[in-house]
Amino acid sequence: MFEAMANYLVYQTFAFSPQDPWGAALQFFLADMPKLILLLTCSIFIISVIRSYVPPAKTKEFLTRRGKGAGHVLAALIGIITPFCSCSAVPLFIGFIEGGVPLGVTFSFLISSPMVNEVALVLLFGLFGWKVALLYMASGVTIAILGGYIIGRLQLEHLLESYAPENTVVNTVEFHNFSQRCQSAARFTVELLRYILPYLTVAIAIGGFIHGFVPEDFLTNYAGPDTIFAVPLAVIVGVPLYNSAGGMVPIVYSLIEKGLPLGTALAFMMAVSAISFPEMVILRKVLKTKLIGIFAGILAISIICTGYLFNLVV
Known part of the structure; x- marks a missing residue:
């Protein structure tokens, strides 16, 4: 629907x-901006309603009762089954x-959820077979666990922002009926969207510019099998873009068909889905710039190493 509307406005109107x-570039912006706003509105509202039923203490106990190490593993596995x-x-x-929940454990979820989900795994299995799908899942979960563990060990809680929009903590209020939960979730959704919308607009505009002005064969021309810096280049190109892991699989298949090595293509997929610039913009409201830089750096290095490993073993 959004694609059709954007096409009509850009190419006909x-x-x-x-x-x-x-x-x-304009078509990309007009198609992705409303789609992303709708997706965020629905997901924030639904998650906020669900959170109103789950006391914070139970969430913390569930993810840490067997120790932080197990918490990282559990958070990464939860990320796989959440289609975000x-x-x-x-x-x-x-x-x-x-x-x-400990900061490092939350990052294990944040890394795993967009990078590895059941939709992406099914598509990878259908297009490349079970070995590639399993290797991708194992590498994604490993990156999530190790990335979260490193951030936890660095003790970076002081780099959290004092983020407190009105009605943020919807699950500390006593609700008497479902309508009250929905009203509180709606207020939180509006508050969060109001904070992030200006920055999100800029992020999508940058992505649209890259989409319009970077040639489609850029990666295949400059990140081919004989280029030693192909994997880092694929990660750098992928960061400003935005797509889900499932949405990236057909693109990865097309790139591989054009001659891009599997590891380079999958590193590009991981970068787009897990280190997207729009995500960093939203995170800026709850994390200080230094922590975002540490998170993105750890993730980028991990993805680059994984891409080189894929190219060596597959």
Whole structure:
């Protein structure tokens, strides 16, 4: 629906040519901006309602009762079964922090949820077979566990922002009926969207510019099998873009068909789904810039190493 509306506005109403990079950039923005707002609105509201039924103490106990090590593993595994993109995983990440879950454990979820989910795994299995799907899942979960563990060991809680919009902690209020839960969740949704919308608009605009002005064959031309820096380049190109892991699988398949090595293509997929610039923009409201940089750096290095490993063993 959003694609069709954007196409109509850009190519018929505004009369851009499909070959015009400005038209392609505008089409990307007009298609993705409302789609992302709708996705975030629905996911934030639903998660907020669910959180109203779960006391913070229970969330913390569930993820840490067997120790922080087990908490990292459990949080990463929960990430697999939550069909979130990087941006829509942030509200649940905030809920974990509010619930007193250790910071490193929350990051294990934040890494795993967008990078590895059941939709992406099914598509990978269908297109590449069970070995590639299993290797991707194992590497994604490993990155999530190790990344969260490292952040936890660094003790970076002082780099959390004092984020407290009105009615943020919806699950500390006593509710008498479902209507009250929905009203509280709706207020929280509006507050959070109001905070992030200006920054999100800029992030999607940057992604649209890259979509319009970076040639489709850029990666295959400059990140081919004979290029030693192909994997880092794929990660750098992937960061400003935005897509879910499931949505990236057909793109990865197309890149591999054009000659891009499997590890390089999957590193590109991981970067787009797990280190997207829009996600970093949203996280800025709850994390200080230094912590975002540490998180993105750990994730980027891990993905680059994984891409090189894939290229060696597959």
